[in-house]
Amino acid sequence: MIKIEKSNFGTFIQNLSADYSLFAPVGEGQQSAFREVKNAEQINTHIQITQNSPKTVFLPQTEVLFEFSGDDIQSEEKPAKPMFFWGVRSCDAKSLNLLDKVMGQSKQRPDDPAFQDPYWKARFDDAIILTLACNEPASTCFCNWTGGSPFSKDAGDLWAVETETAYLVEPLSEKGEAFVKGLSGYDTASEKDKQSIAKLKKQAESYLQPAVDAETLKEKLPQTWEDPLWDEVSAKCVNCSACAFICPTCYCFDIQDEGKKDKGKRIRTWDCCMFPIFTKEASGHNPRSLARERVRQRVMHKFRYFWEIYGESLCTGCGRCVRVCPVNLDIREVAKQLLEADSAA
Amino acid sequence: MKNTYIPIPMKVDKIVTEDPEKTLRTYDLNFVNKSDLEKFQYLPGQFCEMSLLGMGESPFGIASSPTEEGFLRFTINRTGLVTNEIHNLREGDAVGIRGPLGNWYPVEDFKGENVVIVGGGFAFTTLRSLLVYLLAHRDDYGEITMIYGARNPDLFIYKNELEAWLKRTDMKLHLTIDNAVDGWQHHVGFVPAVTEELAPSAEKAWVVVCGPPIMIKYTLPVIEKLKFPDERIITSLERRMKCGIGKCGRCNIGSQYVCIDGPVFSLAQLKTIPDAL
Numbered sequence: 001m002i003k004i005e006k007s008n009f010g011t012f013i014q015n016l017s018a019d020y021s022l023f024a025p026v027g028e029g030q031q032s033a034f035r036e037v038k039n040a041e042q043i044n045t046h047i048q049i050t051q052n053s054p055k056t057v058f059l060p061q062t063e064v065l066f067e068f069s070g071d072d073i074q075s076e077e078k079p080a081k082p083m084f085f086w087g088v089r090s091c092d093a094k095s096l097n098l099l100d101k102v103m104g105q106s107k108q109r110p111d112d113p114a115f116q117d118p119y120w121k122a123r124f125d126d127a128i129i130l131t132l133a134c135n136e137p138a139s140t141c142f143c144n145w146t147g148g149s150p151f152s153k154d155a156g157d158l159w160a161v162e163t164e165t166a167y168l169v170e171p172l173s174e175k176g177e178a179f180v181k182g183l184s185g186y187d188t189a190s191e192k193d194k195q196s197i198a199k200l201k202k203q204a205e206s207y208l209q210p211a212v213d214a215e216t217l218k219e220k221l222p223q224t225w226e227d228p229l230w231d232e233v234s235a236k237c238v239n240c241s242a243c244a245f246i247c248p249t250c251y252c253f254d255i256q257d258e259g260k261k262d263k264g265k266r267i268r269t270w271d272c273c274m275f276p277i278f279t280k281e282a283s284g285h286n287p288r289s290l291a292r293e294r295v296r297q298r299v300m301h302k303f304r305y306f307w308e309i310y311g312e313s314l315c316t317g318c319g320r321c322v323r324v325c326p327v328n329l330d331i332r333e334v335a336k337q338l339l340e341a342d343s344a345a
Numbered sequence: 346m347k348n349t350y351i352p353i354p355m356k357v358d359k360i361v362t363e364d365p366e367k368t369l370r371t372y373d374l375n376f377v378n379k380s381d382l383e384k385f386q387y388l389p390g391q392f393c394e395m396s397l398l399g400m401g402e403s404p405f406g407i408a409s410s411p412t413e414e415g416f417l418r419f420t421i422n423r424t425g426l427v428t429n430e431i432h433n434l435r436e437g438d439a440v441g442i443r444g445p446l447g448n449w450y451p452v453e454d455f456k457g458e459n460v461v462i463v464g465g466g467f468a469f470t471t472l473r474s475l476l477v478y479l480l481a482h483r484d485d486y487g488e489i490t491m492i493y494g495a496r497n498p499d500l501f502i503y504k505n506e507l508e509a510w511l512k513r514t515d516m517k518l519h520l521t522i523d524n525a526v527d528g529w530q531h532h533v534g535f536v537p538a539v540t541e542e543l544a545p546s547a548e549k550a551w552v553v554v555c556g557p558p559i560m561i562k563y564t565l566p567v568i569e570k571l572k573f574p575d576e577r578i579i580t581s582l583e584r585r586m587k588c589g590i591g592k593c594g595r596c597n598i599g600s601q602y603v604c605i606d607g608p609v610f611s612l613a614q615l616k617t618i619p620d621a622l
């Protein structure tokens with residue numbers, strides 16, 4: 001574990017930005033997001049968690065898949081420089097790994113590159129993610145429900161803890177290992193540093209509410225299929241899709257063409273299962289025409305369907321959806337109510 | 346690595362208008378590059394996204410069989426923006442495809458067994474692919490029975506081929522229309538009723554059912570009554586699709602993605618998916 005004194009942080013960041021496209025938390029409150037930075041002054045180092053997650057860089061809200069002119073098609077997948085992400089919370093680092101299972105890999109066709117997303121891979125495979133431990137989780141945080149924790153080392157290439165005077169950094173992956181080897185001139189963390197990590201960790205964990213067990217929830221969900229609770233919940237929901245757009249693990253997208261036959265672009269944009277039109281077929285038939293079916297779809301996908309395929313839930317407990325919902329639908333409350341519902345199958 | 350979102354260039358080789366209303370047209374497409382043709386390995390039941398630059402993409406089942414080499418066939422029902430634009434294509438025009446996508450009818454499992462194919466309306470496309478495939482490997486399979494229904498005689502697709510199949514002695518084709526018309530010499534009645542009447546045996550047999558949702562809904566109980574086990578009742582689902590490669594989430598039902606886990610499912614599988622039917 002190496003030690004980057006805060007007095008050296010500026011130089012460290014400067015050097016990083018020479019070799020990488022460096023992304024870090026920028027801005028306050030609703031404006032906060034991961035953006036490209038050139039120096040340490042641009043970084044918001046005190047933010048607990050950004051409004052927008054790093055997903056917006058790897059799977060942008062809108063992106064050009066290719067441009068065409070006549071029969072000629074041009075696409076650009078690879079960023080000019082590999083990306084380095086400073087200050088990703090462990091829940092968000094995990095969300096990138098979850099997204100990679102869908103976008104970068106294919107469970108059904110693991111060996112066929114035709115089933116891997118080239119844009120995602122070009123960005124994610126070379127990116128270095130530095131996971132920064134949360135010293136002060138927010139009241140909306142519930143990463144402990146789905147196997148996370150503020151000091152989790154389960155995701156990312158590097159792991160860092162912020163102490164009063166320094167950032168202590170250690171590698172988590174081969175990429176991280178190589179990165180640390182390439183650094184010179186930094187001290188190694190002392191015994192005292194390690195003690196302060198243990199103290200910070202204990203304190204951070206004490207901020208979290210007791211966890212609901214995601215596996216119990218997953219087992220319970222099929223029995224709630226016809227539960228009237230879905231009517232109650234969906235009656236509140238206004239189908240704005242804010243929860244899905246802000247969610248670091250929602251990946252649904254649409255593909256549309258812009259321009260004319262001889263010149264234009266094929267673009268993809270985020271889409272969402274909460275919009276009625278999402279599943280409407282050309283014939284007019286809509287398998288999820290009712291709000292209750294769509295709300296149920298989102299919750300089931302997060303806590304049941306994804307688990308059936310990949311053995312874990314598609315929610316990292318980041319709490320963003322809780323914060324942005326205009327009618328204060330709290331996914332934690334929905335989950336608790338579902339667990340308590342005595343509905344038969 | 347080749348970018349999987351970039352369509353394979355094709356040229357329209359031949360267009361056949363299937364019905365007097367001109368809503369159904371069949372397109373034979375040729376590969377522009379020989380290397381693409383060689384790489385394109387598929388089986389009956391798979392589909393492609395057809396792409397018109399500037400207009401978008403739409404998924405269609407492949408109606409040709411891999412045993413017919415050198416081209417791909419699609420039959421397209423004019424229903425929306427993209428299909429309308431496809432109907433404006435002329436022979437020689439350029440078009441793109443992505444694929445082959447999805448899974449296929451379990452033709453390996455069918456070997457040595459009888460196959461019953463039940464189809465309705467214009468979902469007949471991949472059933473044609475299947476039938477042509479089975480006939481090309483005729484010795485590998487037992488009895489082949491096909492029941493195909495349309496609202497009226499005009500709405501059958503591949504009419505010339507139907508004539509030829511009716512004459513064959515190594516398979517049995519039953520055609521049916523909803524209401525009697527003058528000169529019609531085949532069955533009259535909805536597909537479920539005709540299937541019930543013909544009562545194909547479930548002995549050493551598989552059944553493939555494809556058609557509009559309403560036809561599937563009423564045909565499945567008939568087939569279950571004939572004692573076909575759920576694992577041997579095969580159908581192909583239609584869902585809205587976009588990416589076709591299991592990414593965009595559009596076609597998701599339960600833990601399944603129709604575009605990559607399907608579109609072909611057994612009834613046994615569908616019964617484990619909430620709201621699949």
Ligand code: SF4
Nearest residue numbers: 247315316318319321
């Ligand atoms: S569902 Fe809500 S809490 Fe879970 S990952 Fe998405 S935004 Fe975060």
Ligand code: SF4
Nearest residue numbers: 091134137141143318
């Ligand atoms: S959910 Fe957990 S990891 Fe994410 S910000 Fe909150 S405490 Fe940190």
Ligand code: FES
Nearest residue numbers: 587589593594604
């Ligand atoms: S069509 Fe995109 S996931 Fe199936």
